[in-house]
Amino acid sequence: MRxxxxxxxxxxxxxxxxAGLVAMKDPDLTVTTVWTISGICMLFSLLLCGMLTxxxxxxxxxxxxxxxxxxxxxxxxxxxxxxxxxxxxxxxxHFGRKVDxxxxxxxxxxxxxxxxxx
Numbered sequence: 839m840r841x842x843x844x845x846x847x848x849x850x851x852x853x854x855x856x857a858g859l860v861a862m863k864d865p866d867l868t869v870t871t872v873w874t875i876s877g878i879c880m881l882f883s884l885l886l887c888g889m890l891t892x893x894x895x896x897x898x899x900x901x902x903x904x905x906x907x908x909x910x911x912x913x914x915x916x917x918x919x920x921x922x923x924x925x926x927x928x929x930x931x932h933f934g935r936k937v938d939x940x941x942x943x944x945x946x947x948x949x950x951x952x953x954x955x956x
Contacts (some may be wrong), residue, residue: 839934843899844887846926850906851883853923857913864912879905896931903927 858876862869883902889895903924910917 839931839938840890842930842934842937843890843896843927846923846930847883847887847899847902849926850902850923851880853919854879854883854906857909857916857919860913860915867912899927 854876858872861867861872861876864872879902882898886895886898886902889898903920906916906923907920910920
């Protein structure tokens with residue numbers, strides 16, 4: 839699960855950066871404001887890659903997904919991209935857990951079939 843979720847977060851890192859470039863065209867926002875918010879979110883997505891296995895890591899990932907969708911109020915295309923990444927986040931968690939369960943089953947089966955030493 840960690841690999842799939844981290845891949846999604848790295849993709850979001852780049853999308854947030856590109857959204858920051860688009861948001862710079864908004865005359866109501868200063869460059870400092872755009873890059874402070876974008877930079878914090880980009881850093882958060884990178885730090886979250888290392889926090890996925892810790893308690894609350896997945897929930898923080900969901901918070902980032904909500905923030906991406908909400909950023910559509912500044913950059914309208916982010917409503918769509920945020921929803922796409924929220925779907926990818928869900929799929930990463932759902933299918934990642936299935937892969938982890940299958941790996942554990944195969945490891946247990948291999949251990950049971952291995953000849954006992956001694």
